[in-house]
Amino acid sequence: MIKVKIGDIDSSLSGKQVLIDALIDSRRDVFGMSIFRLYDGSGFIDVKSFSKNCRDLNIHDAVTARVFLKSSGSKFMGELLSFSPIPDSKLDMFKKLVKENEMLKTAPRTDSFTVNSQCYNNLKNKFLDAARLIKKSILESRLIILKHHADCDGYSAALSLESAIVPLIAEEQGGDSVKYFYKRNPMKKPFYEYLDAIKDITLNFDSFSKSKPPLVIIVDNGSSAQDLISLQKLRMYGSKIIVVDHHIPAFKNGKFLIDDFVDVHINPHIVGFTSDITAGMLSYELANFIRDISHLVFLPALSGIGDHSSCREFDNYVNRALSSGYSLDYLRKLAKVLDFEAYSLGFYEGHSIVKDFLTDKSKQSALVDLVYPYVESLESKQEDIVKNSVVKEDIGKVKLFTLDLDSISLMSEYPPPGKISGLCFKMFSKMPNIVVAGLSNSYLTIRTNIDSFDVSELIRFINSRLDFGFFGGGGHPHAGTLKFAPIVKDKVFNLLKEFLLRFDWHAR
Numbered sequence: 001m002i003k004v005k006i007g008d009i010d011s012s013l014s015g016k017q018v019l020i021d022a023l024i025d026s027r028r029d030v031f032g033m034s035i036f037r038l039y040d041g042s043g044f045i046d047v048k049s050f051s052k053n054c055r056d057l058n059i060h061d062a063v064t065a066r067v068f069l070k071s072s073g074s075k076f077m078g079e080l081l082s083f084s085p086i087p088d089s090k091l092d093m094f095k096k097l098v099k100e101n102e103m104l105k106t107a108p109r110t111d112s113f114t115v116n117s118q119c120y121n122n123l124k125n126k127f128l129d130a131a132r133l134i135k136k137s138i139l140e141s142r143l144i145i146l147k148h149h150a151d152c153d154g155y156s157a158a159l160s161l162e163s164a165i166v167p168l169i170a171e172e173q174g175g176d177s178v179k180y181f182y183k184r185n186p187m188k189k190p191f192y193e194y195l196d197a198i199k200d201i202t203l204n205f206d207s208f209s210k211s212k213p214p215l216v217i218i219v220d221n222g223s224s225a226q227d228l229i230s231l232q233k234l235r236m237y238g239s240k241i242i243v244v245d246h247h248i249p250a251f252k253n254g255k256f257l258i259d260d261f262v263d264v265h266i267n268p269h270i271v272g273f274t275s276d277i278t279a280g281m282l283s284y285e286l287a288n289f290i291r292d293i294s295h296l297v298f299l300p301a302l303s304g305i306g307d308h309s310s311c312r313e314f315d316n317y318v319n320r321a322l323s324s325g326y327s328l329d330y331l332r333k334l335a336k337v338l339d340f341e342a343y344s345l346g347f348y349e350g351h352s353i354v355k356d357f358l359t360d361k362s363k364q365s366a367l368v369d370l371v372y373p374y375v376e377s378l379e380s381k382q383e384d385i386v387k388n389s390v391v392k393e394d395i396g397k398v399k400l401f402t403l404d405l406d407s408i409s410l411m412s413e414y415p416p417p418g419k420i421s422g423l424c425f426k427m428f429s430k431m432p433n434i435v436v437a438g439l440s441n442s443y444l445t446i447r448t449n450i451d452s453f454d455v456s457e458l459i460r461f462i463n464s465r466l467d468f469g470f471f472g473g474g475g476h477p478h479a480g481t482l483k484f485a486p487i488v489k490d491k492v493f494n495l496l497k498e499f500l501l502r503f504d505w506h507a508r
């Protein structure tokens with residue numbers, strides 16, 4: 001009888017008996033039989049057994065199994081006929097072999113990036129670790145939960161990763177299994193909410209793959225102090241975590257705050273680069289380490305348009321998208337439409353229509369034709385309100401444009417408050433040294449074109465002068481959101497002005 005590696009099993013072995021050295025990865029007892037999942041690092045196979053002898057087998061046992069193989073569709077099942085434990089003297093060797101198989105099987109398909117980038121090169125080991133962890137999780141039939149910010153960048157990032165992950169799950173575990181082993185959820189808030197963490201853990205333990213904690217991949221969110229408690233909660237339940245973000249990461253006591261609680265943290269700020277490298281670009285490169293997704297090069301270009309990126313990497317993606325048949329005008333429209341779709345979908349995953357957007361070019365352009373003029377008209381009506389309500393004042397060298405967000409928008413309708421501040425910023429951004437402050441009862445959005453401005457410095461400044469008020473926030477150096485209890489609204493606004501006055505823009 002021949003001994004085989006699980007990864008080498010093919011149709012020529014169907015109807016034959018083989019020996020397999022394997023670990024018991026999981027066990028289910030149903031309908032009077034036991035189903036064991038055998039794992040040897042090269043793959044896994046489910047084998048059923050009616051035999052009483054097999055009842056003593058437990059998860060993590062190392063055995064030589066005699067298996068009768070049957071193919072069912074593209075996947076193999078087997079019947080466990082008998083087994084013998086791998087003797088202690090050979091156990092270390094066997095475990096080393098499993099590790100070697102696994103290293104081979106989970107190796108990234110490439111270690112070079114699709115564009116030249118010092119930032120990517122500096123982060124290379126993190127990209128490799130993340131790609132390996134994703135492949136390993138698929139191999140181990142771990143549930144993968146992909147969380148992403150619900151905006152143009154977040155969607156672009158998630159769609160790149162989804163296009164690499166889903167086909168691999170289908171290959172490893174059969175097409176139907178994707179619904180058991182993969183979930184994608186948009187996040188409306190600019191951080192990973194605690195309630196989300198609870199839902200994700202519950203989803204896992206109530207799901208098919210409940211024997212293992214999930215791999216949670218958080219894109220375009222995850223690096224800030226506001227994410228910490230949720231990450232800690234996931235960690236408490238043994239989750240694996242990858243964060244791919246480009247917001248300013250929280251830093252404390254000489255290290256990045258979330259690093260003790262995640263497996264991989266990819267963020268351009270870690271290696272001295274800026275938010276111009278978007279989550280969509282980082283995720284596209286990570287996905288490309290797993291699978292060739294070069295036909296989706298319009299996604300990182302879109303993400304850069306959505307997040308107003310300006311860097312060599314962005315130009316490179318745009319040029320590639322142009323040479324693959326997209327026009328810049330169309331990409332700009334597409335970015336706006338994706339943002340609107342993201343806003344309208346909210347927490348809803350919308351798997352099929354999102355897939356259309358990605359793969360069906362005729363549906364994609366029909367959507368642009370339908371939605372773009374609508375979004376344009378909403379935005380132009382909003383701009384009229386902004387023009388008639390914005391308050392301009394000079395604070396030292398800075399031109400401050402203040403919007404009273406609560407009185408100039410409709411509740412829960414497009415454009416949302418962050419967008420309104422963006423529209424206002426675009427209207428006046430030709431002037432030098434402007435700051436747009438969108439003021440609401442419990443938050444303040446900031447947009448600026450002052451190079452040396454850093455939203456996180458503003459947050460630290462206000463924080464050091466407020467004694468109470470639930471103050472916090474985050475974002476990018478030139479665009480961010482501060483939140484607070486309404487009772488300190490006026491204080492926060494006055495402190496903003498004080499910050500603008502004290503700051504010596506040109507000395508830096």
Ligand SMILES: [Mn+2]
Pocket residue numbers: 153154220246278279307
């Ligand atoms: Mn982003």
